[in-house]
Amino acid sequence: MKSIIILYSYHHNNTENVAKAIAPVLGADIKCSNEVNQEELQEYDLVGFGSGIYDSKHHVSLLELADRLPEVTDKKAFLFSTAGVTWKSKVNADHSAIREKLQSKGYIIVDEFQCKGFNTNSFLKLFGGLNKGRPNAEDLKRAEKFAGNLK
Ligand SMILES: Cc1cc2nc3c(=O)[nH]c(=O)nc-3n(C[C@H](O)[C@H](O)[C@H](O)COP(=O)(O)O)c2cc1C
Numbered sequence: 370m371k372s373i374i375i376l377y378s379y380h381h382n383n384t385e386n387v388a389k390a391i392a393p394v395l396g397a398d399i400k401c402s403n404e405v406n407q408e409e410l411q412e413y414d415l416v417g418f419g420s421g422i423y424d425s426k427h428h429v430s431l432l433e434l435a436d437r438l439p440e441v442t443d444k445k446a447f448l449f450s451t452a453g454v455t456w457k458s459k460v461n462a463d464h465s466a467i468r469e470k471l472q473s474k475g476y477i478i479v480d481e482f483q484c485k486g487f488n489t490n491s492f493l494k495l496f497g498g499l500n501k502g503r504p505n506a507e508d509l510k511r512a513e514k515f516a517g518n519l520k
Contacts, residue, residue, distance in 0.1 A: 370520070372397035373413045375405055377420040377428035383451040383486030383504055384421050390509040391417065391449070391482075394516035402430040407438050415445045415519065416476070418467055421486055422452035426466040435470035446476040447519055449512070451486030453499050482515045484508040 372395040378384035392399050397417065410416055418435070420428040427450060448464045460483040468478055485508065489498035504512070 370395075370414045371412060372415040372417065373410065374399045374417040374419060375402050375431065375434065376400070377402045377430050379428075380421050380423075380490070381487045384419050384449070386504055386509065387449060387451060387482070387484065387512045388417075388419055390512040391516040394513055395519065402428065402434050405434060407434070410438065415447070415479075417447045417449060418471070419449040422450050422463045422483075425463055427464070432466055432470060435467055435474070438471075438474050441475045444476055445479050446471050447480050447482070448478060449482040449515075451484055451504060453486065453488035453490065453493075455483050455485050480515065480519060482512060484511065 374388050374392055374397050376385060376388045376399055378388070388399050391397065395415070418427065418431050420431055426432065448467060450463060452463060460481060463483065464481055471478065485500040485503040487498055487500050487503055493499050
């Protein structure tokens with residue numbers, strides 16, 4: 370199964386660390402969402418879309434890429450993210466924008482992953498930030514396990 374991860378991670382490279390835990394398990398390439406051309410995705414069976422959560426959704430470059438993608442049949446995708454605040458119902462909401470765009474193009478979302486990421490956005494930096502040290506070793510182990518289940 371040929372896999373690729375499309376990533377945007379800029380705040381503290383939190384999601385990049387998660388992508389680097391997932392990629393070797395799948396033997397996946399990692400590409401920045403700004404560098405992907407939609408045609409090249411055709412050669413992959415499984416496409417992962419990951420970024421931090423910014424204003425309750427994935428990075429705009431991933432959302433815009435999803436808008437540009439051609440319709441597909443039987444192509445599998447997975448979603449992942451890191452966020453300042455995480456809980457079960459929130460991950461569903463945080464991922465809904467990209468999930469809906471991809472599903473409208475025919476992608477089958479096989480699974481989703483989220484963990485905490487260090488967050489110094491806005492006033493949080495005044496207090497040393499939220500979730501220092503996350504993702505931690507346990508988060509990355511969980512990400513590896515998630516990737517193992519995708520195979
Ligand atoms: C501009 C901005 C907006 C953010 N908005 C949210 C948000 O709506 N919900 C949330 O849980 N975390 C939010 N965060 C925290 C990030 O999702 C978190 O720090 C994430 O791990 C950053 O990932 P990155 O280091 O891969 O860029 C925000 C961070 C920034 C910088």
